[in-house]
Amino acid sequence: MFQQKRKQPRKLKVQQHNDTNSDEYWEEILESIDMDFLPIEYMDLVIVKFDDGKVWEIDVKKSNNETENIEDALEQFFDEYHDSIKTIDFRLNTKKLQKDIGRRTKRFLKLNK
Numbered sequence: 001m002f003q004q005k006r007k008q009p010r011k012l013k014v015q016q017h018n019d020t021n022s023d024e025y026w027e028e029i030l031e032s033i034d035m036d037f038l039p040i041e042y043m044d045l046v047i048v049k050f051d052d053g054k055v056w057e058i059d060v061k062k063s064n065n066e067t068e069n070i071e072d073a074l075e076q077f078f079d080e081y082h083d084s085i086k087t088i089d090f091r092l093n094t095k096k097l098q099k100d101i102g103r104r105t106k107r108f109l110k111l112n113k
Contacts, residue, residue: 045091
């Protein structure tokens with residue numbers, strides 16, 4: 001009878017980045033993430049621009065140490081001023097984020113070999 005050749009599974013090509021500490025590498029990763037939730041632990045600063053031109057900077061790290069529940073305080077602030085807020089800019093602690101994502105990725109890949 002005819003012997004049927006079995007197809008070899010294709011290997012996916014994964015682009016290797018030599019420098020995982022480069023800004024370009026992490027910008028690409030962060031831009032591809034759809035964030036509906038932003039953990040406070042990665043926030044350093046929140047910059048709020050109002051319709052009247054005022055700019056408020058909220059030091060999240062400092063406020064987190066001084067306020068018992070910073071999440072509720074920020075939510076209350078945004079609810080109170082939402083009509084007059086033009087933009088909100090979240091500044092992240094990218095070093096911590098890089099470290100945590102790198103660690104979790106290595107663990108995930110190690111466990112799924």
